[in-house]
Amino acid sequence: MKEQERTDAENDQAMKLAPDEDLMLEVRNGAGETLGVLFDRYHTPLYNFYSKLTGDRTLSEDLVQEVFLRILKYRQSYQPGTPFRAWIYQIARNARVDHYRKTPKHITFEPEMAPAVMPKDSAQHSEEAELLHRALMQMPEEKREILILSRFQELRYDEIARLLGCELGTVKTRIHRAIQELRQTFRQLESGMINKDKNSGVTKFVPPRRAGNEV
Amino acid sequence: MKCEQIGELLPDYLQGNLDEEQNEIVELHTAQCADCRDEVTIWKKLGLLPVEQPSAASRARFEAMLHAYQTGRSDRVSARFGRAGRAAGSNFWQWLRTPVGVVAWSAALLVIGIFAGNYFGDRPTHPIANQDEIAAMHTELTNMRQLVVLSMLQQQSASERLQGVSWSQREAHLDPQVMGALLHTLRFDGSVDVRLAALDALSRHAGQPQVHKGVLDALQEQQSPLVQVALIDLLTEWRDPDAAQRLRNFEQTPNLNPTVKQRAEWAVSKLN
Numbered sequence A: 001m002k003e004q005e006r007t008d009a010e011n012d013q014a015m016k017l018a019p020d021e022d023l024m025l026e027v028r029n030g031a032g033e034t035l036g037v038l039f040d041r042y043h044t045p046l047y048n049f050y051s052k053l054t055g056d057r058t059l060s061e062d063l064v065q066e067v068f069l070r071i072l073k074y075r076q077s078y079q080p081g082t083p084f085r086a087w088i089y090q091i092a093r094n095a096r097v098d099h100y101r102k103t104p105k106h107i108t109f110e111p112e113m114a115p116a117v118m119p120k121d122s123a124q125h126s127e128e129a130e131l132l133h134r135a136l137m138q139m140p141e142e143k144r145e146i147l148i149l150s151r152f153q154e155l156r157y158d159e160i161a162r163l164l165g166c167e168l169g170t171v172k173t174r175i176h177r178a179i180q181e182l183r184q185t186f187r188q189l190e191s192g193m194i195n196k197d198k199n200s201g202v203t204k205f206v207p208p209r210r211a212g213n214e215v
Numbered sequence B: 001m002k003c004e005q006i007g008e009l010l011p012d013y014l015q016g017n018l019d020e021e022q023n024e025i026v027e028l029h030t031a032q033c034a035d036c037r038d039e040v041t042i043w044k045k046l047g048l049l050p051v052e053q054p055s056a057a058s059r060a061r062f063e064a065m066l067h068a069y070q071t072g073r074s075d076r077v078s079a080r081f082g083r084a085g086r087a088a089g090s091n092f093w094q095w096l097r098t099p100v101g102v103v104a105w106s107a108a109l110l111v112i113g114i115f116a117g118n119y120f121g122d123r124p125t126h127p128i129a130n131q132d133e134i135a136a137m138h139t140e141l142t143n144m145r146q147l148v149v150l151s152m153l154q155q156q157s158a159s160e161r162l163q164g165v166s167w168s169q170r171e172a173h174l175d176p177q178v179m180g181a182l183l184h185t186l187r188f189d190g191s192v193d194v195r196l197a198a199l200d201a202l203s204r205h206a207g208q209p210q211v212h213k214g215v216l217d218a219l220q221e222q223q224s225p226l227v228q229v230a231l232i233d234l235l236t237e238w239r240d241p242d243a244a245q246r247l248r249n250f251e252q253t254p255n256l257n258p259t260v261k262q263r264a265e266w267a268v269s270k271l272n
Helices: A009-017 A020-028 A032-054 A057-073 A084-102 A123-138 A141-152 A157-164 A168-199 B003-014 B020-032 B034-048 B057-088 B092-097 B099-120 B127-152 B158-168 B176-188 B192-203 B209-221 B225-238 B243-251 B258-271
Strands: none
Touching (some): A020 A032, A032 A057, A032 A084, A032 A141, A032 B057, A057 A084, A084 A157, A123 A141, A123 A168, A123 B034, A141 A157, A141 B034, A157 A168, A168 B034, B057 B225, B099 B127, B127 B158, B127 B176, B158 B176, B176 B192, B176 B209, B192 B209, B192 B225, B209 B243, B225 B243, B225 B258
């Protein structure tokens, strides 16, 4: 009477195409191995959500694992009909909040604020991306989060509103303010960079990575 | 149109939610207004930030977690049975026989008893006496809850034991007996779920030396990588002074799961 007996190659293929919600229901009903498919779909987006939010790769990987562990632990609380994407981002946000509650930020924030890996050939692009990354990291976390959710995680505004528990209009206003702030910071950093460039090659040492801090 | 009004449209413009007419309004404005145009530029530039790839170890870690979880759930059948039992147990009388039911009706009897005593008893009800009674009742209830936790941790079905662990977290102060039971659960419970939950519950009592010792000891005995990793993480979080040495010994354990070994190495480097 085991459900697992059904899983043959054909079913495997069907599983790869099945909507997230159907897969999650299978996980809920005890087919833990189905979670692997959801892991494949979501671990990179979630990793990017965390890494762009915290700038800390090790922490981001830990948090992604935590999210999937929580899904297993709390799978019974998944209600049929709940959009899976909304549910997993809710878990992801909670996992991060809980982490910071346990370990205050000033302790965990030190590791690798490594800049994103950039192809070396497009020098100007990588410089801009580097500046953007820094501008993003300088923003208050709520603003950074809402930008990441809308721009990189490609969540619709109504999804974000539900996730943050606020009105749709509020989300749009906040996004607009966040863009304004990012733009200001970016342009300031950029003009600072140009000035420094004129004086010396200081820019090489700009990445906010602290030597000897790889954990 | 003013920048302010455009600002209201801009987020929808950026996600492509506007109709043709509104789109045109925004584009006309941004063609003339450098500031608003720059906002659009910045949004587009964000696309320069690459999608970062998690390390290859990430998938392996997940597999190990999943595997450990499923192995630990070999008693899943009994757990599920317990759950099914509970669903059918919406039947009130059946519920009264569960540990939670027992505590509920005991508490109800206690309250009835005290009020009846007050009502029928001939001694004058003094406010202070009343307060004492309430305090006594409170202690009584606390003890009863602890009894429930202890009895639930002995249950056959994993889901009931899990419930026992979560009940133990209702008291801010941990009774030594309950703590002992939780530590025992952490070391010997057959289900990974229950062991993890016990560890969660214990992690709130970092101040107690016994808890520290219990967690350190558990590290040597655990076979499940999932619990091992959770233990290592907790020890790192506590910055336990003895942990670094123990972890170094632990790393040498033969046949240690590579993910766990990696985690232990990471912890040692963090603790030093």
